[in-house]
Structure formats: structure tokens, C-alpha cells
Amino acid sequence: MAPSANVEGELAPAQDIESSEKPLENGAKEQVVPATSEDITAPKGKAKTANGAQQKGKPSEGSKDGKPSGKELKEKAKAEKAARRAQQKGRQPGQQGQPIVDLGPEKQKNADTRRPSVAGPAPTTKIQHKRTGSASGGAQKPIQFRPVQAHAAPISEEPPKENKNVALFDHLYGNPRRNTVAGASKDVHPAVLALGLQMRNYMICGSSARCVATMLAFKRVIEAYITPPQNSLPRHLTTHLSSQIDYIVSCRPLSISMGNAIRWLKVKISEVDVTTEESEAKADLCNAIDSFITEKITVADQVIARRGIEKIRDGDVILTYAKSSIVQQTLVEAFRQGRKFKVIVVDSRPLFEGKNLARALTDLGLEAQYSLTHGISHVIKDATKVFLGAHAMMSNGRLYSRVGTALVAMTAKEADVPVIVCCESIKYTEKVALDSFVHNEVAPPEELITQGETSSPLSKWLDVPNLQLLNLMYDLTPAEYISMVIDESGYLPPSSVPFMQRLSLNT
Numbered sequence: 001m002a003p004s005a006n007v008e009g010e011l012a013p014a015q016d017i018e019s020s021e022k023p024l025e026n027g028a029k030e031q032v033v034p035a036t037s038e039d040i041t042a043p044k045g046k047a048k049t050a051n052g053a054q055q056k057g058k059p060s061e062g063s064k065d066g067k068p069s070g071k072e073l074k075e076k077a078k079a080e081k082a083a084r085r086a087q088q089k090g091r092q093p094g095q096q097g098q099p100i101v102d103l104g105p106e107k108q109k110n111a112d113t114r115r116p117s118v119a120g121p122a123p124t125t126k127i128q129h130k131r132t133g134s135a136s137g138g139a140q141k142p143i144q145f146r147p148v149q150a151h152a153a154p155i156s157e158e159p160p161k162e163n164k165n166v167a168l169f170d171h172l173y174g175n176p177r178r179n180t181v182a183g184a185s186k187d188v189h190p191a192v193l194a195l196g197l198q199m200r201n202y203m204i205c206g207s208s209a210r211c212v213a214t215m216l217a218f219k220r221v222i223e224a225y226i227t228p229p230q231n232s233l234p235r236h237l238t239t240h241l242s243s244q245i246d247y248i249v250s251c252r253p254l255s256i257s258m259g260n261a262i263r264w265l266k267v268k269i270s271e272v273d274v275t276t277e278e279s280e281a282k283a284d285l286c287n288a289i290d291s292f293i294t295e296k297i298t299v300a301d302q303v304i305a306r307r308g309i310e311k312i313r314d315g316d317v318i319l320t321y322a323k324s325s326i327v328q329q330t331l332v333e334a335f336r337q338g339r340k341f342k343v344i345v346v347d348s349r350p351l352f353e354g355k356n357l358a359r360a361l362t363d364l365g366l367e368a369q370y371s372l373t374h375g376i377s378h379v380i381k382d383a384t385k386v387f388l389g390a391h392a393m394m395s396n397g398r399l400y401s402r403v404g405t406a407l408v409a410m411t412a413k414e415a416d417v418p419v420i421v422c423c424e425s426i427k428y429t430e431k432v433a434l435d436s437f438v439h440n441e442v443a444p445p446e447e448l449i450t451q452g453e454t455s456s457p458l459s460k461w462l463d464v465p466n467l468q469l470l471n472l473m474y475d476l477t478p479a480e481y482i483s484m485v486i487d488e489s490g491y492l493p494p495s496s497v498p499f500m501q502r503l504s505l506n507t
Helices: 070-088 105-114 167-172 190-200 207-223 233-251 256-270 278-309 325-336 353-364 373-379 405-414 494-506
Strands: 021-023 029-031 316-321 341-347 368-372 385-388 399-402 419-422 474-477 484-487 490-492
Touching (some): 190 207, 207 256, 207 325, 233 256, 325 341, 325 353, 325 385, 325 419, 399 405, 405 474, 484 494, 490 494
Parallel strands (some): 316 341, 419 484
């Protein structure tokens, strides 16, 4: 046995101490590290453990009165906890990241004899892990392997649906037209809700009729409008109208006349003085809308009709296409003034607007003939003049009107029949169009299918491969096929349309 140090700090001579092994509770053996001369000659208060860690001695930094600091106590407790955990799991402290291997009883016994022991006395009590709550005290569980799953059968994908859009007009296909008021903004006025559906179902058809109906609906919107707090009418009313316009566009695209009227209304709203009382400002805007409808459409149609009558002589055969409100008014006024003439109405699918015109003329007692576009080459031989309506007049003098108008105008030009276009100045636009492909309106293709025709090959056209339906609304007539344009200012050639368009903007 090694002599211990005396009280005065004198050291006994060092003796060779043989290492011995002490059995532990779990079957492992504790190896006693022999003390070296350095350890024996160390002064009192600097005793070291087998791994060389200092347990007692001089106070280190942060400690007072020879007591260990809180940091040292924390590190010591952490080291002891790691040692106990490693001993419970049958590992050494440096092997905590290795996986657990399931060993049988014999292999476990042999492994315990080969495993080096942990320095320090073995714990005599069971330690319960706080995280897992296990009290097995070192019981090991085998690794559970996930069974290999067979590859699931691939889900059968549906074949991609065929694109039914015509590639040449693919840029014109937008969102489908709205059929109901579902999903509309809560700010949309009920009058605008009804107007949108009426336009979508062609209950209100024609550029002038749509323009008048839109302005009257906006008049009701302005009458019911109340300026929110912290806002002014000139600024907020324009934003409020934008939600109304968006709903109308979702039902059917705006016509040229509607776009011009909406721009005029926004300018009028911006000119309202912010100091004007709300009721007075609203009344002024409603009066301005009434004056706009009267001057730009009602009175303009009357002036154009009177000028058109001057071009109708007794014995004339007037050919017209589809149904134009200003052309109908001109023919009716000429008949009431006693002019003796005949009317040929040329019509086409899918709207068959000419049927309503032919019925209205015959109800008045005027002689009328009805034909489809495939008979235009035969009926044009009897015509003396061609009267056409307009959806818009482009700044390059070209006529933008119902699809089929260009065919009628070209046929009349070949037959040397003058072509007269009746158009209000509100329909003039600064846009330039060279063809009907860049700018147009594509209507739903289902309109080409006759109502109630179940045996038609087109009734199930969506299921027929390589079949596409194209329902264009308008076409473009070159200026060289037009003899004259009549507006509220008088007679003018197509080349004068840009000047009149600029003049109408200034007024």
C-alpha cells in the first residue's frame, strides 16, 4: 500500500504500485491506473483522477474561497452525466453516435469482457433517462428494418385534351364569357349586372344600342354613389366605375363607341371641382350623360338619316347586310316620305340579325327580299345602291363591321354598285387595322350550332378530333371598296375619317 502524504505536506517516498482490476456490478472490470511519481509528489489539494481531470485544488478563475465556480460545476455534472449514460448504453463516452447493434447473450458477455471499463466507480443505482422515460437500465433494442415495398403501379394519366382554339386567332381567345352574376364584385351595381348579361345574350346588340345602354347604366351608378370618408368624388368615382367596367368586359368585350364614351365620362369626372357639393356634382354628371347621348347618338342618327334619304331615289333597290339601327332608320324615314324603293336584306349565321330588319320593314308595308350570303352574287345584280352600318371606322379609312360586310362590299364593287356607309362620329377611332386577324372578337363557338339540332355533326364537336369551330364577330372592309361615308357632319370620303376623328375629340 502506498504511503499517504503527511499533514505538513511532506511526501512519502514513491513506491511501485501494480495495477489491479476491480470487478463492477455489470460484469465489467474497473482498471485502476497506477499512480506515477508526479501524482504522488503532487501537493495536497491537487489530487487527480485516472483521466487527469482536476477535482480539488486551487481555486480557478471565477471561483471564490476555494470553491469551484458555477461553470466548473456545470461542466463536471455534464461530464458525469455523459459517462453514466455511456455506461448504461454499453458504450464509451466517445462512441455516442454509433448505431446500436443487437447482440445475443453470449456475444454480449464476450463484448463486455473486451470492452474497456469507464474510469471511476460504477453507479450503484439505476438512472432513468428523462427524455425517453425508460427504466430498463441498459436494455438494447434491435434495429427495425423497414420492409421493402413493391413499386406501386403507375397511375394511368388521362390523355391531354385537344386544344380547340384556332391557332391563327389564338391571341383573341381570352376568358370565356360570363353566363351568371356569380363571382361578380360586390361593388357592381344591379343595373350593370343586368346590362352585362343582356349584352352577353345579344338582347342588346349593335354598337349604338350597347353604348346608350352602358351610359344609362352608369348614370344610375352615379345617382346611387356615395363618396366614402377621406375621399373625393373626382378620384374615387373613377375607381368605382372601373369595377363596373370590368364586369361588363367579362360578359362581352367593349365596342369602340363604348370605349370612346367611357373615356369621355372619365374626363368629365376628373374635371369636377373638389369643392363642389356631392349632390350638385352628381346632378351635373347625370345631365352631361343625357346631353352626350342626345348629341352623339340620337341627334346624330337623325341627321345621318336625313342625309341618307337624299341618296335614295324612286325605283332604287337598296341592298343592306344584317341589321344596322341607323340604316333601318334611314329606310323607314325614306318610306314615310313617300319614296318608292325596294330593299334586299342579306343575312348570315349565327345571329341572323337580318330577319328582324326584314320583319320590321315588311310590317310597315315596304317591299323586302331576304337572302343569305351565299346568294349575294345573284341578288347584287338587281341592287342599285348598298347601305351598310358600321361598328367602327379606323383612322386609315377602313370599315370595321359585322363579319360578312367585306364580302358584300367587294361583291358590290365588282358589280359597280356604290357602297354608302352610315356611321356616327362616336364610332371613329384612332386605331389602324390592316386585317381582321390582329384585332377582332371571337364569340363562343357553340353559337354556330343550331338550337335544338341534335342530329347535326356539330352537336358533339368537342368530342370530334381535329375539329375546330371559329365564330368571328367582325371583319375589315378596305377603303377602296367604300364610295362614301355619311356622318352628322355630312358626306365625306373614307380618307377624311382621320380628320373628323380628331375634330370629334376636340369637341
